[in-house]
Amino acid sequence: MVLESISRIIKVQLPAYLKRLPLPDTIGGFARLTVSEWLRLLPLLGILALLGYLTIRPFLPKKKKQKDSLINLKIQKENPKVVNEIDIEDLNSANVCYCRCWRSKTFPVCDKSHLKHNELTGDNVGPLILKKKIL
Numbered sequence: 001m002v003l004e005s006i007s008r009i010i011k012v013q014l015p016a017y018l019k020r021l022p023l024p025d026t027i028g029g030f031a032r033l034t035v036s037e038w039l040r041l042l043p044l045l046g047i048l049a050l051l052g053y054l055t056i057r058p059f060l061p062k063k064k065k066q067k068d069s070l071i072n073l074k075i076q077k078e079n080p081k082v083v084n085e086i087d088i089e090d091l092n093s094a095n096v097c098y099c100r101c102w103r104s105k106t107f108p109v110c111d112k113s114h115l116k117h118n119e120l121t122g123d124n125v126g127p128l129i130l131k132k133k134i135l
Contacts, residue, residue: 070121086128100126
């Protein structure tokens with residue numbers, strides 16, 4: 001049923017539509033077309049423009065990847081890098097650094113990915129460092 005409808009459109013309705021279009025014989029003939037004739041040409045011109053764009057799109061320059069956006073929008077912006085240290089008595093190891101840039105491949109542990117992020121964006125985000133409190 002669907003293929004029959006598509007076949008009818010392509011074999012019968014499309015040729016009939018194209019025959020009724022007011023296509024002038026010369027380029028100057030386009031200047032003499034009336035508004036209603038231009039409106040009848042509009043769907044065809046739109047389809048031709050779309051096909052032209054789809055044809056040249058692979059050859060257009062690719063958009064560059066957008067740089068990372070800032071993570072730290074307002075905290076300690078006067079500091080070159082925001083790092084907080086917290087002393088905890090019950091910590092098993094001497095220091096534990098937690099990621100706050102969300103780029104660490106070992107998340108939630110910091111792997112210093114914030115250094116590249118800060119360089120690319122001008123941000124100042126750094127890790128949260130938990131230190132073992134020495135009594």
